[in-house]
Amino acid sequence: MSYIGIIITFVFINNFILTQFLGLCPFIGVSKNVESAVGMGFAVTFVMALASISTWVIYNYILIPLDIEFLQTITFILVIAALVQFVELVIQKISPALYKALGIFLPLITTNCAVLGIALINVRNDFNAIESFIAGIAAGFGFLLAILLMSTIRVKLDSEWVPKPFRGIPIAFITGGLMALAFMAFDNALLNNLLG
């Protein structure tokens, strides 16, 4: 797959939120206002790119030579958790401003299944190092797009008379479902025809 193909795939066609339904907890939890949604989106993009490249290294230079690929899930979880904590410490030391901007989001992302998801998907697709990295960034931007749109809709819904049983989380899930319905417009045939 070409690099542009990977980007289109992970931003639109296999959007992590709206097609694969991965990483729904920050999608629902942090989409109440636009600023925090954008912050979360960029934090996830950053971590996904980092996780993609580091898990690729671990997988190809440790797991495969030792013939222990079956340990990939647990290894990836450990690597991602350790990496995020490490990055948090580094950012706190080097750039307090960025640390403050990312705030609580960075440690939260450790447990985001989208991050583990991109690592496993990279392995499944046999991506090389550059492809994994691009897939990580593209998947992060797909997440950013979804959470940004979600937050603008939820801000609008704040001023609407939403029936009491649906207020808050339920209407957010219904909104997400309708967005997923619209995103069914993007499918693999579209990608194949576009890139011929």
Add this chain to the structure above:
Amino acid sequence: MSDNSNFIIETSPQIKQSDSTKSVMWVVSLCLLPAGVWGVWIFGPRVITVILASVISAVAAEALMGYLAKRNTLMDGSAVLTGLLISYNMPPAIPLYIPVVASFFAIFVVKWTFGGLGGNFMNPALAGRVFVFFSWTGHMTRWTMPDALSGIDTVTTATPLGFLKSGLLDYTGTAVSPVSFLVETGYPHSTLDSGITAWFSNNLGLDFANGYVDMFLGNIPGSLGEVSVFLLLIGSIYLFARKIITWDIPVSYLLSFGILIWIFGGTRYTGGTYFSGDVVFHIFTGGIILGAVYMATDMVTSPLTGKGRIIFGIGLGFLTFLIRVYGSFPEGVSLAIILMNIFVPMINQYTKPKRFGIQIKRDTK
């Protein structure tokens, strides 16, 4: 405090005008009627049951929700309009439970979970249509040939766009435009079409291929209310004149779509070149007039500002072009509209006009 609810004081501009939600919804429904009558005329009386099933189920759903919410919203006509639009997007031979499910989905899920008319961010009729499209794709893509083309009743066929989409997959011929492709592969056209085309050719010296007249009048297979471009445009004249529909969305939609089709539409054919796409064909088929004039302009789910509406229209044109020319669905109008509905709150936010007297904060440091 005395009861002064009769003296509502509003801020300026204090202009009295007669349009209300109610009148707008009923007027739009009325303007849609000719196209529906045309659908009954060419596809047969069964179409009436499809229209009735969608409208009645939409109204029943609205009545139930209005009862639960203790608000009587039946008379505002929005449920009738939603039901009407859903039925206009159905193939004539659709089993009746499909429009019923679409209406229920539209009213219950897309509209009332958000608090009824005005709260929804997505066009209920189109979301309902897309929902049933993905649920029963087989039924939703089984089209009936109009009587004028087949001579006998109920021949199943493909729409011109659907025919084009599947036909182009393994096409090795020489046609470089949709209509020449259809003519080459023997797609039928009516005697009326040949008559009018010949008349134009003989009397006015205007030569165009057979088929365009059929597409314009609505003598083609398609959704039961979308086929007659002519009658949909007739109905819209009144809406434009009364300014119930503003020009910005339909014009920016059709213009951006047309330009993109003109540039790239021809490249899908073997030996096709840039700047040779058949704009007229694509505007006359696939329900884009119904979408651009009656559905994209829905007041609840389109942007508030003029600039926002133009951005919305251009986005619609681009997405329709993308889905229709490159995607796996032949039409693409309904998906494009619900996709752009998602962007409307963001468009509203970034095209908010500056209030008079507010200055941009200068950096005082």
